Amino acid sequence: MATLDLLSISKSFGAAKVLHDISLAIEDREFVVFVGPSGCGKSTLLRIIAGLEEATSGQIMIGGEDVSAAPPVERGISMVFQSYALYPHLSVYENIAFPLRVQKLPQVEMDERVQRAAGILQLTDKLDLKPGQLSGGQRQRVAIGRSIVRNPKVFLFDEPLSNLDAALRGDMRVELSQLHRQLDATMVYVTHDQVEAMTMADRIVVLNGGRVEQFGTPMELYHHPRTKFVASFIGQPNMNLVPATVVAADASGAKVALEGGHEMVLPVAAGTLSSGDKVEVGIRPEHVEQDRPGLDVAVNVLERLGGTSIVYGSLQDGARFCASLPGDAVIAEGGSVHLGVAPEACHLFDASGDVLRRTSAPEIQ
Numbered sequence: 001m002a003t004l005d006l007l008s009i010s011k012s013f014g015a016a017k018v019l020h021d022i023s024l025a026i027e028d029r030e031f032v033v034f035v036g037p038s039g040c041g042k043s044t045l046l047r048i049i050a051g052l053e054e055a056t057s058g059q060i061m062i063g064g065e066d067v068s069a070a071p072p073v074e075r076g077i078s079m080v081f082q083s084y085a086l087y088p089h090l091s092v093y094e095n096i097a098f099p100l101r102v103q104k105l106p107q108v109e110m111d112e113r114v115q116r117a118a119g120i121l122q123l124t125d126k127l128d129l130k131p132g133q134l135s136g137g138q139r140q141r142v143a144i145g146r147s148i149v150r151n152p153k154v155f156l157f158d159e160p161l162s163n164l165d166a167a168l169r170g171d172m173r174v175e176l177s178q179l180h181r182q183l184d185a186t187m188v189y190v191t192h193d194q195v196e197a198m199t200m201a202d203r204i205v206v207l208n209g210g211r212v213e214q215f216g217t218p219m220e221l222y223h224h225p226r227t228k229f230v231a232s233f234i235g236q237p238n239m240n241l242v243p244a245t246v247v248a249a250d251a252s253g254a255k256v257a258l259e260g261g262h263e264m265v266l267p268v269a270a271g272t273l274s275s276g277d278k279v280e281v282g283i284r285p286e287h288v289e290q291d292r293p294g295l296d297v298a299v300n301v302l303e304r305l306g307g308t309s310i311v312y313g314s315l316q317d318g319a320r321f322c323a324s325l326p327g328d329a330v331i332a333e334g335g336s337v338h339l340g341v342a343p344e345a346c347h348l349f350d351a352s353g354d355v356l357r358r359t360s361a362p363e364i365q
């Protein structure tokens with residue numbers, strides 16, 4: 001297995017620059033997920049690592065070796081695509097064995113590798129079947145099996161679960177995490193699904209407009225998003241962003257008036273804000289508490305999920321606000337609810353969308 005280093009990768013298609021100076025150091029055996037909205041450049045970056053696309057500038061190092069000019073087969077990588085790309089006329093066995101036949105591996109070694117991969121992926125009793133006789137999840141496992149037998153240094157996955165239904169996607173997420181542990185391999189995985197990213201990744205790369213917005217562990221991104229973009233992309237339901245105006249700011253923090261009138265003092269480092277500044281307060285739906293001073297929220301739709309109740313509501317000025325409350329919370333559609341939040345659980349963003357640095361010891365009024 002191997003480290004994977006991207007050094008100042010940029011990519012343009014004609015006049016359109018789609019990747020801007022991307023540098024990442026991915027550790028040996030790490031599971032890294034590239035996540036971001038459609039068109040942010042995740043697949044292009046993965047294809048550049050695979051050698052299927054050429055970077056306009058920059059270098060790719062696998063295991064410390066510069067592979068930027070190497071063709072895909074010489075990079076020690078193997079890629080699993082969204083479309084399984086199986087041969088319908090070949091058996092599961094032959095599909096998995098395909099890259100080894102191309103390499104002309106001796107029969108005994110080939111059989112050993114295919115049986116091992118089939119064992120790991122629970123396909124041993126399916127080896128004689130054709131892809132058409134398998135479920136979507138099983139087909140995807142065959143595609144993964146074909147990748148495993150090559151013993152790559154780095155596994156690359158391009159949205160491998162997008163063609164599966166929601167329940168199967170959940171099962172496959174768990175299987176892929178187990179597979180990562182079993183193979184102890186370096187893996188890079190592309191998805192636009194933040195739940196996949198949060199549940200499977202050791203570290204997540206959030207891409208936005210061809211730039212790395214943040215690279216960190218799932219909980220770093222959840223607790224310490226550096227930008228409004230990361231804050232609203234990570235976490236389910238999405239973080240609320242409430243417009244606010246700074247009323248006063250000193251060493252103890254900034255007093256802000258949220259739209260709707262509620263005031264709170266947030267622990268922001270001295271000197272970062274002045275009276276009159278426009279900011280946005282980020283409040284995660286799961287961090288609000290019912291019946292404490294705070295926001296008045298009209299309950300438009302209430303979803304009872306059992307363990308939690310999700311409120312889709314609106315503030316006095318009409319802005320939408322979502323809250324995740326206990327399953328048996330006393331609320332009703334068409335009514336209203338008082339929702340408070342601890343200042344230290346709030347995130348504060350400046351007009352450009354960057355998070356404002358907090359004081360280490362907040363003084364809360």
Ligand SMILES: Nc1ncnc2c1ncn2[C@@H]1O[C@H](COP(=O)(O)OP(=O)(O)OP(=O)(O)O)[C@@H](O)[C@H]1O
Binds near residue numbers: 018036037040042192
């Ligand atoms: N071969 C190409 N020629 C021209 N433009 C391209 C080409 N491939 C990708 N692009 C453009 O590069 C940008 C990034 O595309 P990319 O497929 O990497 O995005 P993505 O984040 O993977 O999106 P999605 O989740 O929709 O697959 C897009 O604007 C896309 O239109």
